Amino acid sequence: MVDNTIISIRDVVKRFGSSVLAVNNVSLDIKQGEFFALLGPSGCGKTTLLRILAGFETPSEGQVLIDGDDMERVEPNKRPVNMVFQSYAVFPHMTVRQNVAYGLRVVGTPKPEIDQRVQESLSLVQLEELADRKPDELSGGQRQRVALARALVKHPKVLLLDEPLSALDAKLREQMQIELVHLQQTVGITFVIVTHDQNEALSMADRVAVMNGGNVLQVASPTELYEYPNCRFVADFIGKMNLFDGQVVGVKEGQVVVRADAITAHIGDISVPFGDEARGKVGIAIRPEKVKLDGEEPKDMPIRVRAKVVEVVYYGNESHVFLQSTSGAKITANIKNTSRNTHAGIVKGDQLWVSWCPQDTLVLTS
Amino acid sequence: MESWRKNKLAFSVLVLPPTAWLVIFFTVPLLIMWVYSFAERGPQGQIYLAVNFANYARAIEWIHLGIIWKSVWVAAISTAITFAVGFPLAMGIAFAPTRWKNLLLLLVILPFWTNLLIRTYAWIAVLRTRGFLNFGLEWLHDEFSAFFALIGLPDVMGEFQALELLYNQKAVVIGLVYVYLPFLVLPIYATLEKLNKSYLEASLDLGAGHWRTLFSVTMPLAMPGVVSGCLLAFILSMGTFLTPALLGGTDSEMIGNLIARQFSSSRDWPFGSALSFLLLYLTFIILWVRASMASRKRGPI
Numbered sequence A: 001m002v003d004n005t006i007i008s009i010r011d012v013v014k015r016f017g018s019s020v021l022a023v024n025n026v027s028l029d030i031k032q033g034e035f036f037a038l039l040g041p042s043g044c045g046k047t048t049l050l051r052i053l054a055g056f057e058t059p060s061e062g063q064v065l066i067d068g069d070d071m072e073r074v075e076p077n078k079r080p081v082n083m084v085f086q087s088y089a090v091f092p093h094m095t096v097r098q099n100v101a102y103g104l105r106v107v108g109t110p111k112p113e114i115d116q117r118v119q120e121s122l123s124l125v126q127l128e129e130l131a132d133r134k135p136d137e138l139s140g141g142q143r144q145r146v147a148l149a150r151a152l153v154k155h156p157k158v159l160l161l162d163e164p165l166s167a168l169d170a171k172l173r174e175q176m177q178i179e180l181v182h183l184q185q186t187v188g189i190t191f192v193i194v195t196h197d198q199n200e201a202l203s204m205a206d207r208v209a210v211m212n213g214g215n216v217l218q219v220a221s222p223t224e225l226y227e228y229p230n231c232r233f234v235a236d237f238i239g240k241m242n243l244f245d246g247q248v249v250g251v252k253e254g255q256v257v258v259r260a261d262a263i264t265a266h267i268g269d270i271s272v273p274f275g276d277e278a279r280g281k282v283g284i285a286i287r288p289e290k291v292k293l294d295g296e297e298p299k300d301m302p303i304r305v306r307a308k309v310v311e312v313v314y315y316g317n318e319s320h321v322f323l324q325s326t327s328g329a330k331i332t333a334n335i336k337n338t339s340r341n342t343h344a345g346i347v348k349g350d351q352l353w354v355s356w357c358p359q360d361t362l363v364l365t366s
Numbered sequence B: 001m002e003s004w005r006k007n008k009l010a011f012s013v014l015v016l017p018p019t020a021w022l023v024i025f026f027t028v029p030l031l032i033m034w035v036y037s038f039a040e041r042g043p044q045g046q047i048y049l050a051v052n053f054a055n056y057a058r059a060i061e062w063i064h065l066g067i068i069w070k071s072v073w074v075a076a077i078s079t080a081i082t083f084a085v086g087f088p089l090a091m092g093i094a095f096a097p098t099r100w101k102n103l104l105l106l107l108v109i110l111p112f113w114t115n116l117l118i119r120t121y122a123w124i125a126v127l128r129t130r131g132f133l134n135f136g137l138e139w140l141h142d143e144f145s146a147f148f149a150l151i152g153l154p155d156v157m158g159e160f161q162a163l164e165l166l167y168n169q170k171a172v173v174i175g176l177v178y179v180y181l182p183f184l185v186l187p188i189y190a191t192l193e194k195l196n197k198s199y200l201e202a203s204l205d206l207g208a209g210h211w212r213t214l215f216s217v218t219m220p221l222a223m224p225g226v227v228s229g230c231l232l233a234f235i236l237s238m239g240t241f242l243t244p245a246l247l248g249g250t251d252s253e254m255i256g257n258l259i260a261r262q263f264s265s266s267r268d269w270p271f272g273s274a275l276s277f278l279l280l281y282l283t284f285i286i287l288w289v290r291a292s293m294a295s296r297k298r299g300p301i
């Protein structure tokens, strides 16, 4: 390979029977050494796509290349990838050590090499002490490490993980997120992880593919995904978002002029920086934490809306203020409680000014 | 369950009849047989109650021990063959598409809907010298002969010799495999069905082939079902009576037939009882070995 693409998914379609379209024309390139996440709501086809990579499902159409080789007709046991199953699938009739050694024994690796690699792999996930236990004597987190060690001992080109953290409790999950990232940096293997938890995807991955209904909607780095979502679904799915319907009324050098009655009734049409072509109906979006609240009208802010406080929810480090504009639009503002009485002044029923900068505003064309 | 026990009346109404039934028609007769096994046989087949072990001593005389030993052998061979046929069958059903499963299971238990006696006679019709199997073989033989004659080798196949399939040990084994196959398939099917398919996928994913997966993962994980199924087939085969009586020859007598003979033509109920209890003890020993093996495997936590 000239470039450093390790997995290339080309126009892959997967149908189950005649009615279920699980994966719809997906094309993706995953780079060597990348921590790549497939993110999407339940039933969007993430697991199916991962199983296509592992070889447990055959694509109805399209092609999968791993390290430049076409994977069509390559059995799962001959692919240079390994998988960590959602249920871990740690063999209950083998000890931890036997589980980890299994993948080497079945391909006839010499005994001394097996011993050495198993030891390495166990120490990588800090399981040396538990090596002679049976899986039913382990906790969920430990079992997951076994599944990891068992896959990593094979030195795969790509490690596939299907919701590896979903069975763990919140505290352990957070710890394992950090450990997984650390592990990935240590071994330098490409990780492809499936998750429906956006925080997990954003905090761990180098790049994220957001899926919905079998389609990949956007592939981007976590920051790009959060700050520049390319459609309403991604904007809404990743984090919180204030979304308004708008209409493009004009274009001038790198800006679009938008009319969105819910928020622009008072100030007239607004200009928002936007590079692409935009015409007709669009979505206007702003993140709640990028919204400012003032008592006096902030005349210097080009986008400002008069609104009434409907509810204030206190979260300790921040407060979420739910407002309704005079034209009826619902707006949420997240206020950082940087000192003890930041939001003390804001109570239900207050009339405030909501404002934000044009450069923080998003224009969503789809 | 707790609240059931509190309501004494409802509890006794529900539990007493079946308990009484079991005690009167199962436990008491069994006890009577047990008492008989220590009794003596009168000259006309009367039963004189006594306490002696002569019947048991007779039961382990060489001639009878030989029959018991043969029963164990025949049961073991039939069980092995049943397993060789039944395990792939159970696997086939468990991994079949969902809509086929019920139909396939139905086919496995279909024979239960017909009386065993009739099914065994059907086997006679299949296996005897002028039976369906030999007819089929003869037809094949004739076709091949005709074919070889056509290509200029008229005498290659020789005369057709009908196979002696009935009234011997082979027929008994065939019959036992047939009768007890469902008893072995169902428990194995049940464990395979419950088995998380991810284990098998994990094995493939780690580089094992299908055979390796079968022997290193599927079989060990299906072991509880395999042991139950094989034990069931073995115990039932060992106590069998009808199959050797109808399909077997003079040398095919098994312990079940020996016992049956004591209660009918020999009119020696005490000896028959002793033999029956010997079989029962044997069964208990097998089950005990199995239970202690299972508990040792679970081991200390």
Ligand SMILES: Nc1ncnc2c1ncn2[C@@H]1O[C@H](COP(=O)(O)OP(=O)(O)OP(=O)(O)O)[C@@H](O)[C@H]1O
Residues within 6 Å of the ligand: A016, A017, A020, A021, A022, A040, A041, A042, A043, A044, A045, A046, A047, A048, A049, A196
């Ligand atoms: N073997 C199958 N037969 C038929 N339909 C299937 C099969 N496997 C998956 N599907 C369907 O394909 C779609 C995608 O399933 P998939 O398991 O990939 O979802 P997912 O994104 O992993 O969801 P989740 O987050 O709930 O695990 C679903 O509508 C599912 O019902």
Ligand SMILES: [Mg+2]
Residues within 6 Å of the ligand: A046, A047, A048
């Ligand atoms: Mg899934």
